[in-house]
Amino acid sequence: MDAAEFRRRGREMVDFVADYLENIEQRPVYPDLEPGYLRSLIPTEAPLEPENYEDIIKDVERVIMPGVTHWHSPYFFAYFPAASSYPAMLADMLCGAIGCIGFSWAASPACTELETVMLDWLGKMLQLPEHFIAGTHGHGGGVIQGTASEATLMSLLAARCKAIRRVHASIPENSEADILSKLVAYTSEQAHSSVERAALIGGVMMRKVPTDNSYAVRGDMLKKIVEEDKAAGLIPFYFCATLGTTPSCAFDHITELGPLCNEENMWMHIDAAYAGSAFICPEFRPLLNGVEFADSFNFNPHKWLLVNFDCSSIAKNNPFKHNLTVTVLLLCPSSVLQHWQIPLGRRFRSLKMWFVFRLYGLKGLQAHIRKQVDLAKEFESLVRADKRFEICAEVIMGLVCFRLKGSNELNQNLLKRITESREIHLVPCQLSGRFVLRFAICARSTESRHIQQAWRHITQLTFELLQEPNH
Amino acid sequence: MDAAEFRRRGREMVDFVADYLENIEQRPVYPDLEPGYLRSLIPTEAPLEPENYEDIIKDVERVIMPGVTHWHSPYFFAYFPAASSYPAMLADMLCGAIGCIGFSWAASPACTELETVMLDWLGKMLQLPEHFIAGTHGHGGGVIQGTASEATLMSLLAARCKAIRRVHASIPENSEADILSKLVAYTSEQAHSSVERAALIGGVMMRKVPTDNSYAVRGDMLKKIVEEDKAAGLIPFYFCATLGTTPSCAFDHITELGPLCNEENMWMHIDAAYAGSAFICPEFRPLLNGVEFADSFNFNPHKWLLVNFDCSSIAKNNPFKHNLTVTVLLLCPSSVLQHWQIPLGRRFRSLKMWFVFRLYGLKGLQAHIRKQVDLAKEFESLVRADKRFEICAEVIMGLVCFRLKGSNELNQNLLKRITESREIHLVPCQLSGRFVLRFAICARSTESRHIQQAWRHITQLTFELLQEPNH
Missing domain, CATH: 3.40.640.10 (Type I PLP-dependent aspartate aminotransferase-like (Major domain))
Incomplete structure (x- = not known):
């Protein structure tokens, strides 16, 4: 691939990236597959001769995307956030070129x-x-x-x-x-x-x-x-x-x-x-x-x-x-x-900081933090308003620890349903021996409507769970 | 920066990267500045309000480029190579987006x-x-x-x-x-x-x-x-x-x-x-x-x-x-x-391997290795043909260790002139207590003409050095 082809493929990739992030909400946030899924989808050895670029890009959707946990989906509430911003991505391109x-x-x-x-x-x-x-x-x-x-x-x-x-x-x-x-x-x-x-x-x-x-x-x-x-x-x-x-x-x-x-x-x-x-x-x-x-x-x-x-x-x-x-x-x-x-x-990782700090400014960065803390407080209010649930730790930043009042097993079942639905993604933690659900505000694109939708989804699954005869 | 602006700035950055790599030969391979040069060129604190993207890109040439050692210049022969290829850069963009x-x-x-x-x-x-x-x-x-x-x-x-x-x-x-x-x-x-x-x-x-x-x-x-x-x-x-x-x-x-x-x-x-x-x-x-x-x-x-x-x-x-x-x-x-x-x-670093292996194929990768070893052999022949110089270790791959017959001081002086000329860049090593110059084939873009030019440059500096009265 020469510079001329890179100019063309680079533009396509920029669009691919923008399309991916603009439409990420439509993808299931968590993959539906078994360990080992990928090996059978690709050859067991590298090709001897060069392949076509188009074939590789097609394989991104065929092979890679089905196995991606979409950390930048607004419905991703697991672990802690992985930062992502357009200025940082531009700086990383420059970092790669300087190399x-x-x-x-x-x-x-x-x-x-x-x-x-x-x-x-x-x-x-x-x-x-x-x-x-x-x-x-x-x-x-x-x-x-x-x-x-x-x-x-x-x-x-x-x-x-x-x-x-x-x-x-x-x-x-x-x-x-x-x-x-x-x-x-x-x-x-x-x-x-x-x-x-x-x-x-x-x-x-x-x-x-x-x-x-x-x-x-x-x-x-x-x-x-x-x-x-x-x-x-x-x-x-x-x-x-x-x-x-x-x-x-x-x-x-x-x-x-x-x-x-x-x-x-x-x-x-x-x-x-x-x-x-x-x-x-x-x-x-x-x-x-x-x-x-x-x-x-x-x-x-x-x-x-x-x-x-x-x-x-x-x-x-x-x-x-x-x-x-x-x-x-x-x-x-x-x-x-x-x-x-x-x-x-x-x-040359400091380029990312330089681009991000300058293109957001301190005020823009503060606004990002405050917005995500506010979203966590919004979720906390929803949980507190539902007597079936309890908040398990003070909500200070963008993380809400909550659970259904009741057994660990009940909460494990709820999380299992959440994970299998693939509409939102959470991970659990243990606090004082209790099985607790962690709801972390992660993606830059998460808005109030996603919080409301996530809570509707959780309460719907809760409703179904609690209707089962053994509860 | 929203997705629409990223599409625009991303295209510009792709061109910036291609322009940089296509014209890298024109830049002095090694910077001419003193430690601490950068601090005075930029503010001491992050800005409160967002800045314009254009200002940041201007600063890449004003602040960053003068301080870059250009590892991908065809006249960079220092250390060992740092790999760089367009397919790897495209894969890294995707890696950043998936994040x-x-x-x-x-x-x-x-x-x-x-x-x-x-x-x-x-x-x-x-x-x-x-x-x-x-x-x-x-x-x-x-x-x-x-x-x-x-x-x-x-x-x-x-x-x-x-x-x-x-x-x-x-x-x-x-x-x-x-x-x-x-x-x-x-x-x-x-x-x-x-x-x-x-x-x-x-x-x-x-x-x-x-x-x-x-x-x-x-x-x-x-x-x-x-x-x-x-x-x-x-x-x-x-x-x-x-x-x-x-x-x-x-x-x-x-x-x-x-x-x-x-x-x-x-x-x-x-x-x-x-x-x-x-x-x-x-x-x-x-x-x-x-x-x-x-x-x-x-x-x-x-x-x-x-x-x-x-x-x-x-x-x-x-x-x-x-x-x-x-x-x-x-x-x-x-x-x-x-x-x-x-x-x-x-x-998600394996994306880089996947893109590179498929777009080069094993044959393409082998050709890259062989070409660089051949260039090293070409440089070795030039050195061996000049009785003032000696080869200091068997040339097996892309590295040639050589020196002027004579004192360590003489060779230190030669390297000092090479470094100060900023036309090519080498680093030294010690072998059996002798000060030796290392000439490593590094950039993907290095061709025979760069080897020939580098050797002309070294022999010219050698000529000037040996004419000095103290030698």
Whole structure:
């Protein structure tokens, strides 16, 4: 394919993309097929000779689309949102064309530099403390990671390195292996599985901290478990706080937890993967109070800030940079950015932020967050007005946790009917041992009419379910 | 921006991309600016109100392009290639539109399933042994990783887990921490820094194995160091072989190393990041002989197989899958693929492979590899015909290592002039303590005339350099 054909096929693809997104509402949001469906639809080997472009595009509808869970359907209410916007898609096209691998400054200076400034823009939007901002002389600053999982892992590795050095400096006869075997990290019992996974990869123990009846960790809960572990000879070194947990969007009390971590020489990382984007609105910013005690902070603009996946941002204050740089500098002296991430290569992902921030403006981004929170409140009101249902966690952002009053089995049956209907898509969670339905406002295109329609659909299925003899 | 405006701006962007790539030859390949150039060119904060699209596009030329190292210029000969092709860019547009986060099968079945089949296509193109292929009932198979660094880390973590279990099973009184402190991994002294970095992250020792005069590791060299370490009470558990090293594209002797690793219960991972793509040509496939002894194998289609970054593939045989699944299953029981990578979220990257493999066909991909190897041979002939120069390593694929006969300083001066001229771009390496220039065939658009022009340019700069009084 030469440039001339790309011009033609590119225009067609732009239309294909626009058509797909404009008409996505007509597609069943969740696929109706069995695992393994695709293999029999395509050859078992790559073709020897080139094929026609038309055949490939036909196969997109024949092979791919039937197996897609349509995350950008206005009837998709599962997981958390995956951001998508036209400006981000345009920037990604440019990113593909430039096609640089930004593993060092020299490998493409604009790639490193725009990223640094975009992370500063983000930090300022969130009103992060000055020491998280790179500026011209700062020691803080951020980088784009692929996912929050990677950001958590990087923070844990940095904390591990810092702790080993600190303990080794004070008790030199302790070997690194001895110290490593005594290190213990903490996170909420409500935290995402990727936090526990980071500890597994880093080869350190991790203990789960119980939460209060809002599913949030409080200072005294962490304090108690840290005291026990210290008494048992362990070395507490890391706490991963969550702002906006995956099951119920709960917020750990970082104003209590932060000072405790600082006092105990424990690294505090904040994982605000979903909720972090909302802190650009002044009315939500108080939930981030306490960030000044943190060593690192991460959230995903690719979830809720209209920047297409993958784009997770991590900001660190001085100690982070200092420590991780020192650790890995021996291996890769050419750059700093690469010490803040697992992969060495990196796409020019900051272009997406640049396009999105400029084409929406801060006000446009705030409007997007507020609209989705309002839609969640609208759904919450519908649920609360129906006495058969209950709300299971405070609705603070775009997530509503709800269930039918009654058994877990009843709610499992309801979700099964919802999933099989393929009109809307939800996933469940467990809260205090109860099976709960999560209704997350996800697509940029979701409007009030979709919320109303979703609720009509849920109540219709509920009606049918409750009419069955065994209920 | 609504769909209608996206249709318009998308067409413009397609033309921008085509224009950029058609005229890239006219741009200086390497930027002329100082670190920090970008910050003063743009505001320090995001705008409050939306900006005009035209202003942003103007800024692409004003702010971004001056800071881009043009990896797809036919005069870019640095590092290794970053793949780029029009079919891959079209597939990436589709990937952005679907915008699913494929962290589990249900999150978008097509995303998981196409990836599994595309990795089988790749495995068959490379004639990998049957146990690396998923098929319908297989236990092997591959996944797309972002980078080779991540693939190496994943293989090391899987090997670490397997070794700890094995030793613990045979000597139960050994604690996990004890075992971890005795584990030792190996790689070539010529291996990429990401291999050492994986050991650092995994918290295990890593020793460098010396190479022969072709910069390759041989069986007896590894055997010697393993015997020493075992005698010292350590537990050898992992060897990362390189096929196509970064400095000189050397090939470790895996037919000798593989049986040794199997005998010693050591995991053998093969990192063929660059050279792996060439194994689709029968004439290069013998270099992969010995892969049947490996536990995991990785290469980067985003380097040399026309699939835009990021797309690194890793294939494993049974033990890998078995072990890693068992390890992480406790945390994330919903899927298998996610246990093979660090991030949980994943883009629909296999679309790029599908488009590229079908639109080029195996023959087209082979032609691309062969053309670039031929261009390297052409450059090698030019160097060999000039008695002032020497070739520093056998030219097997698309990389030529060469230098002026004489001091390191002389060669450093030559490279400095090349870099400052900005007409072509090279990076150096160290081989046997000598400063060597690496000339890698990178861009898809590089032709014989660019090689000839590059050599004229190098010899002109050499002429000027050698005329200076101090030489």
